């Protein structure tokens with residue numbers, strides 16, 4: 001059934017990872033759809049792109065980008081957009097998404113999803129750019145909330161309010177990353193339930209789930225493990241408000257075997273039921289989800305309450 005932006009509910013999907021190409025092509029697993037990182041295929045005309053075309057013939061596909069740099073003050077990169085549009089013409093994605101962030105300035109790409117101050121000026125800037133991009137791509141953009149580690153002194157609009165106005169002004173949709181809401185709320189000391197309740201639920205086309213790493217006084221959005229129980233609970237609440245959204249589990253580090261990845265996705269079925277509560281055993285496991293402070297992560301000494 002199409003959701004309120006006229007886009008379909010694709011069901012439960014997984015990120016397409018090169019480690020799983022052979023398994024997917026040989027076994028055709030019963031996954032509803034795949035999300036692909038656009039940049040991994042835009043500039044490839046070799047095997048990965050051929051494989052993507054084969055998978056797109058069997059499964060619905062969504063293109064998820066990480067370098068549109070919607071919040072940057074650099075001019076829009078129309079070479080990038082042309083390449084994105086060419087790939088979209090080839091694989092016919094259900095939609096194209098990217099993040100509320102900037103990735104670089106003065107032509108330098110940081111290869112990171114950087115936050116921007118949220119105020120009237122940045123809102124106008126972002127809306128103008130989304131309108132231009134949608135006109136060029138000839139389709140609505142779906143914008144994801146980022147995970148953040150600090151706030152700006154000159155932010156004047158709560159993120160959920162910024163996203164609501166942005167959808168009204170541009171007609172774009174939302175990709176609500178529930179884990180990102182949890183990570184940002186912990187790092188920046190806001191109420192994730194207030195955030196979720198403040199969103200325009202009829203604009204949520206897709207949701208992301210992912211694992212994170214709790215380092216004690218801050219959380220890193222690592223995408224390298226199972227989904228945290230508290231994030232599942234936030235998802236359970238959110239799903240009741242946006243039950244026609246497509247669901248996608250991200251996993252980008254320590255990527256497990258396909259069946260492990262898929263079984264973690266299928267846990268979401270339990271949490272779609274508003275009456276579901278964890279078993280006693282699962283509660284014990286949740287209580288044991290401990291803080292970790294790995295040596296392989298560079299700490300920027302962000303306390304989670306700092307501003308810049």
Ligand SMILES: [Fe+2]
Pocket residue numbers: 144177180208250
């Ligand atoms: Fe995400």
